[in-house]
Amino acid sequence: MRMNRRVLGLGALVTAFAAAAHAGEGGDAADAALFTANNVWMMVSTFLVFMMHLGFASVESGLTRAKNTVNILFKNTAIISIGLLTYTVIGFNLMYPGESWFWNGVLGCSGLGLVMPANGLGVEYAGGGYTYWTDFLFQGMFAATAATIVSGAVAERIRLGPFMIFSILYVMFVYPAVGSWKWGGGWLAERGFHDFAGSTLVHSVGGWAALAGIMLLGPRAGKYVNGQVKPIMGHNMPLLTIGVFLLWLGWFGFNGGSVLSGNPGEVSYVLVTTSLAAAAGIAGAIGCSWTVQHKPDVSMVLNGCLAGLVGITAGADVVGVLPAILIGLACGVVAVLSVIGIDHLHLDDPVGATTVHLVCGVLGTLFAGAFAHGHTTTAMGTELGYTISFGTQFLGVISYAVVCFPMAWLIFYGLKKTVGIRVSLEEELKGLDIGEHAMDAYGGFQIFSTM
Template identity: 45%
Template structure:
C-alpha cells in the first residue's frame, strides 16, 4: 500500500500544545483536525488525478501531430481506448496486484478493488480511498500512452488494445508493487518519487520491445543505412500536446507528495512544482542549442521532446534537488533526446514520436541520478531497480508481443499501411478533404 500518513499524531500534538503554556503554544506549529487533513489530502489526490488524466489529451494531441495525416484518427482512437481500458483493468486486477498484500514481496493479490466507505475507520488512511485509486489509475494509463506513440502508423488496432489489457492489468501493477506497493525494492531502499522508472521506463521498455518485433514503417530506412524523414501532420497539435503534458506533470509530480494537510507538505508541493518546471525548461533550452550546433537548424520536434525528457528526468526525485540541480537534471534529459534519436535510427528502430529516448532513456537517467540530491538513496540500489524493471518488462512484453504476432498478427499489410490506418482500420479520416478519392463541401 502507499505509505500512509498518520493523522492521529498531529491531533495529539495540537491538544498538547493547547494544554501547555502560551510560550509552548506559540512555538508549536499550528495543526488542523484529522477531518480537515483528510479533506486536503483527498483534494490533492483529486486535483492530481484530473491533471494526470488531462495528460491523456496531451499524449493524444502530441501523437496526432507527429504522425502523418492518414493516421491521425487512429491515434485519437487508440488514446481514448487505452485510457478507458486502463481504468477498467486497474479496477479489475491492477490496484490489488500493486498495493494489496505485497508485504516486501513481488506481487499483490488478485481481484477487483473495493472502495472503503468514507468516514469512520477511513479517517485512519488520511484520504478517501477512491481518490487514491483514481490517482494511481491515471498513472497506469500513462504507461500505455507511451507505447501507443512509438508503434504508430503500422500496428493493428486490436492487437495493440489486447496488449494494453496485459500491460495495464498485469505488467505495470506487478512492477509497481515492487516499490510503491512496499515490495522488495522498497525494502532495499530504491527511490522513485513519482515514476521515472515505474511509469516511464516501464512504458519505454514495452515500447522498445514492440518496436523491434513490429519493425519499422515502410520506407523509413533504406538498404544503405539511409534514413528517410516521415514528417508529422501538425506541429501546432504536437506543441499543444506538449504544453498539456507539461501542465499535467504538476499533478503527476506534485500530488505524489501524497499529503497536503500541513504547512510542510504544501511547501514541499510548491518546491516540486518549481523544480519540475525548471527541469522542463532546461530540457528545451539544451535541445535547441544542441540542434542548432549539430544540424545548423533548430528542430521543433526535438525541442518538444526536450521538454518531456526534462520532465521525465526530474520525476524520480522532484523534491530534494536545488534549482541548479533541477536545471542540470532536466538539461541532461534534453541532451539525451538529441543523441539517442539518431542512435535509434542507426539501429533501425522506428520510434514515431521519440518516446524511447524521452521515457525510457531519460527515465533511466532520472532514476540513476537520484542520489545526487537525496542522500538516503544509493547508486547501487538505484541501478538494481533499473535493471530489474528493464528485465521484467522486456521479457514479459516480448513474450506477449510474440504471442500476438504468431496468433492474430500485429502489423497491417504494406498496402494498408500505404493507404493509412484511418481509412483501412476505422474508416474515418481525420482530414477527409485532403484524402484521396474523397471531397468535403
Template identity: 50%
Template sequence: MESMVVMDTLWVLIAGMLVFFMNLGFAMVETGFTRAKNSVNILSKNFIVFAVSSLGFLVLGWGLMFGDGNGFMGLKGLFFLTGLDNSPNIGDAYNGVYSAISWTGVPLLAKFFFQLVFCGTAATIVSGAVAERIKYHAFAIFVFFMAIFVYPIIGHWIWGGGWLSGLCMLDFAGSTVVHSVGGWAALAGVLILGPRFGKYNDDGKPIPIPGHNLPIANIGVFVLWLGWFGFNPGSTMAADPVSISHIVMTTNTAAVAAILSSTIISWILLGKPDLGMTLNGCLAGLVAVTAGCAFVSLSSALIIGFIAGILVVLSVIWFDHIKIDDPVGAISVHLINGVFGTLAVGLFAQDGIGGVSSPNGLFYSGGFSLLLSQFTGIIATAFYVFLISLIFWFILKSTIGIRVSLHEEIQGLDIGEHGNTAYPEFLSRKPIYSAIGIDQGEGSSTVIKSIDKKENIK
C-alpha cells in the first residue's frame, strides 16, 4: 500500500513538472508568433503569469475549487494554508475539507501542485491573444483575478463536486476547465482591447503581421507537445500503467492527425503549407483530445484530431475576417477546440476503453444523455467565464486602462513597458526613413527613393 502511494506521488509530481515546463513552450510560441519589438514583453508576461496565478490559487483559488461547499463553489478551507489535512502520514485516509479530491491517495500538497500548474496554464492562454498592445500591470491584475474567481469556479463545477459533475459531465484533463476557460477570458479581453494598430486597412481587410521567429515557435510547440504527456496522463493522479499508456497514445494520435489535416487544409485554402497553421494544428489536436483522452479509442482520437486541425485553420481565418485580432491564434486553438473536444466526448466515449469507467457516447449506443451534459457544461462555462471576464476587463479599462499608447505600440512594448529589448544590436544604429516613395514603371524594377538619416538610438 505504502509503495503504491509513493509511486503514485512520484508520477503526479513528475507529470506536474512536465505541465510546469509547458510555460516555456507557451513563452516560445508566443514570442515567435509576434514581432521582435515585443519579445521582452511576451517573455516577461509568461514569467509573471505563473507567479501571479500561483499566488492567487494558493491564497483562495484552491479552496473555492476543491473545498467542501455547494454546487457553485467551495466554502471550507478557503485559505489553503489554514486548511491542511491533519493526517500527513503515508497510507492514512484523507479526512480534510477537500473531499472532492480525496479519490486519489497522494499527499495533499502533491494534489495541490498538480492543480496549481493547470491553473497557470489556463491563465497563460490569455497572454498570447492580447499580445502586442496590453499594459503589463493590467494583464497581471487580470491574471490574479482569473486565478481566484474564474478558473476555480468552473473547476469546482466540474472537478470539485459541483453541479456539472452531478450531471455527469466529463472533462478528464481540461478541454473545458483549462482551455475553454482560458479561451473565453482571452476572447473577452480581445474584444475590449480591439485589434493592433495596422492590422486592418481602411476597407477592413486584414493585413498579415508575421511573427519574427518561427524557429523558436516551432521549438515551443515541441515543448508543449512533450508537456501534454504530463498534462493528460498525469490527470489519472495514479501510476496506473494501463490508463497512462492508453492516454499517452490517444494524446499523440490526435496531435499527429491534426498536424496533417491543418497542413492539408491550409495548403488548399492558402496555396502553401503554412507552418504557423501546422504548429497551431498540433496544439488544436492536443486541446481537442484533452477532455476525452481517457474515454475514447485510438481510432476516435484520430478522427477528433483530424477535425481539430481543420477547425483551427478555418477559425483563424474567420476571426481575422470579423476583426478579432489574436496574434498567436490562441482563441482558435484553445476555445474553439476546447469546445469541440468537450462535445466529442459526448460522441465518442466508450465505457472502459482505457481502463476508466464512463458513460457511452452517442456513436457507441449511449444516446444523447452524455452529449447533453457536455453541451450544458459548455454553455454554462461560456456564460460565466465570458461575462465575468468581460466585466472585469471593462473595469480595468475604465480605471487604470488596459491598452498602451499608440506611440508605445508602434515603438514596441519592450522599450515602453520594460526599457529593454531582446535584440539590442538591431537598435544600436537604426536608419530612420523620413520619406519613402515607390514607383513601379512598366517593365522596370521597383525604385525606392528614401532619405536615410542614420542616428544613434539613445
C-alpha cells in the first residue's frame, strides 16, 4: 500500500481501528458501509476544495481593477488545469513516494503517471478512508491552490505566458517535493512536525513564491509616487465578499477533508475550530482596522476572515476552542498591520496574498506548536497522545522558507532574463484584458481610468 497519505491522520487511524475490530466477527458489511461513508465525505470535501477556486477568482477580481478582470479569470481557470495535469504526470508520486525515497526523506518519487495499486478501491487502501482515485483528486485540488496564491499577488502587471510557465514548474516540482517532507512521510514527519491541512505546506509555499514574484516584478505603475503610497482600489467589493464566503465554505472541505475519513467526532471538531478562527479573524480585523485606519475597511475585514482560516489550518485538529479563537484574533489583527507594513516596504501585493497566506501561514504553524493540547479523545472514546514541539514547528517553517523562496526566485528570475515577466507600461495602463486577451469583462461599459 502507498504509505503515509498525510501520514494517514487521526481520523483514518480511528477508522482503521474500527475495521480491525470488525474483522473476523462478521463485520464485512459494516466495514463496507464505513468505507463508503468515509469515501463519500472525502469526495464532498474534494468538491468543496474545488469550489474554492471560484472563491479565489472572485476575491482577486474584486480587489483589482475592472480592466484586468478577464486576465484574473483566465489565470484562475488555467491554474486548475495546470495543477491537475502536473499532479497526474509526476506531482502525486513526488509528494507521496511511499518507499521510493532516494535521499533520506528529502526527495523521492514512486514513478510517473497514475497507476492504481491492487488494493486501491478497497478498505485495505489508506486505512479504509477512501479510494486511490479520491486520494489523487483531493490532493490534486490542493496542488492547484498553491499556484492560485501567486496569481493574486502578481496581478495587474505580469505577462500571462511567463506566469503559466512559472505555475507549471512550481506546481509540478517544488510544491510536491517539499510537501513530501511532511505529508509523504519524509524527514519532517519523522521529527514530529505538524501541519494538519497546510498552513505551511500549501499556504506558505504559495506565499513564498508570491513574495519572490512581487519583488522581481516591481510595483504597479502609480502605486508609489514620491515615496508615498497611493491606494489603488479594487473595483468590486460585492464580488470580493462573495469570494470570501465561497472560500470559507470551501474551507470546510479543505480542513474537514484533511481528517482523511468521515469520522464524525474528528470532522465536527475540526469544523468548529475552523469556523471559530474565521469568526475571530473578522473580529480582530474589525477592531484593528477601526483603530488604525479610523474607519472600518471591509477589504481588510474580509482578509481578516481569510487570515483566521489560514492560521487555524495547521492546528485545527489539535488546538482547543479558546486557542482557536485566539489564533483567529491574532491573525485578524496581523492581517491589517501586515498589509499596511508590506505596503510601506513598497512591496505591491494587490490582494494581500503575502499577508494572508505567508505571514498567517507561518503564524498558524507556530501557533499549532504553542497551543496543541497534547492529547485528544475520539468519538469512539479512544485517547491518542501526541507531542508537538514548538522548536520542530519553527524548524519546519524555516526549512520551507529556505527552499521555496529561492526556488521561486530562480524560476521568476530566469523567466525575467529570458522572455521577460512584465507587460509594457502602455499595456498596463490600458489593462491586461485588452493587451493580453483582446476583450473586456464588462461588455457595453467603457473603462476610462488609466490608473
